[in-house]
Amino acid sequence: MKRPGKKVATDRSFVVALSRGLDVLRAFQPNDGLLGNQEIAARTKLPKPTVSRLTYTLTKLGYLTPVPRFEKYQLAPSAMALGYAALANLGVRHLSEPFREEVMRETGGAVAVGGRDRHSMIYFGQSRNGLTLGVQLDVGSRIPIATTAMGRAYIWALPDDERASLLRDLRDHYGSRWARMRDGIERSGETVARYGFTISAGEWQDDVHAVGVALKLNDGTGPYAFNCGAPAFRFTEDRLRSDIGPRLVAMVRNIEAALGGVTMPQSKKEEGKRVRPGGKVARVVEGIR
Template sequence: MGRTRQPASAAASEPAAQDRRFVTALARGLELLRCFRPQDRWLAHQELVRRSGLPHATVSRLSFTLASLGYLRHRAASGEYALSPAVLALGFSVLTNFEIGRIARPLMERLAERTQSAVSLGVRHEASMVYVAHCRSTARLILGLDVGTRLPLAETAMGRALWCSATPGLRALVGEKLQAQDPARWPQRLAGLQRAEADYARRGYAGSESEWESEIAAIGVGIDIGDGREPLALTIGGPAARLQGALLHEEFAPLLVESGRAIVAAIQAGDWQD
């Protein structure tokens, strides 16, 4: 019989564990996830207690929280737990989204210079969009956003492009999150997303002109790699006073659509493995 593992707070390096910035609850939650080995499918509560070395009550609270957040699956009949795909998504997102950003960057830089605008690549997190790559042109008036920036999904071109490129199942999931986030605003947000769907079907891209911020206009396309993961979104954005009318919709939109297709082709060609 193997020895009981130390709790996360004890297993951590002593200086780190004593630092006031160290969050013991978070460390213990991660330790509970590490209890699952490659050959494990379902683990009973008692086994999680044994492997983690944590008290029964602590494991109960942590497993309930992780299941509520979607990182563990709970089989109520037997009281067992299993890792959910959300845990895998954390690692794959870190590895692959940065690689996708690396491949996309030369194409994004070219698009930024041709349009003298900001070009961004983003992924969904919960009911928001997060930048994973961002390129600025040499224009003086440009968006001051950068990698890691979080944007609302329903009101932005990036979020709408994701929505329009998503499967029906993903749309339903995102819709539930948006509704739970702000029930009163959900009907208005849904109407805006449905208009974006119609626009995307007609012209091949989504837009948000002074709807998120009055001074900002942007257009976006979905980036669907075709391997089952959620689509990303590519956008051109900048001052609404400049990005409007024929310049935005007749000159820049075709360049955006073309760049989106080029990024997908580069990734599917296996360039990210070079």
């Protein structure tokens, strides 16, 4: 987990102690159960003595529950209440559910909606059934932005300046692994320009293929992004392009209309236009090397 940058840390309005406390809470993942100070320190990149003070304080405030037998902690109901309150306020989660369920039934794929959390997308709505055994993610699960269809759809839905900032952040975060990821992001930009959706075919998990589509609203929130994925043998790349992707695009456009979002339909000429390598998409990604 990345610590606050120098500019943020020297901002007089920025409360570093609060940031670190939230980092500790963020260290807990859906399937973790219990975490000790050593594990939290490794995930947050904070010194262990600092983590010890933070876990003590969060315990006193009711956000962590200590488990003395194992010298570890688990999230307490007060922390979980924050998450449930946030979910309750996400109208897109509730309104999109019947749309997600329909696409899930039609395609046999798992359909999720998520938003950004630093270098990840976090699921806040998920629809799946027995046919999607290879996709075991649920509400609260995190997936990387750079290599997933949902994350890439989010990237290309951002305004130019915000996208450039995020790409620089991802470059710094991934270091030597960035070059390959950058190429995948560039390809996804070309796919969005041509088809309206992104593809991740084994680039995050070898056996999972998915498409992603961004949701843009006119109320200042988001963007959010949806994906539809399944085991690779069920969602071939050809099917992603010819069937799953177009279905997800149509679903998101319907959700935008239901939410009162603003959509900008492309002309037939623009829909058929292919962005060639070395064009605008390439320049955008190359510009943050």
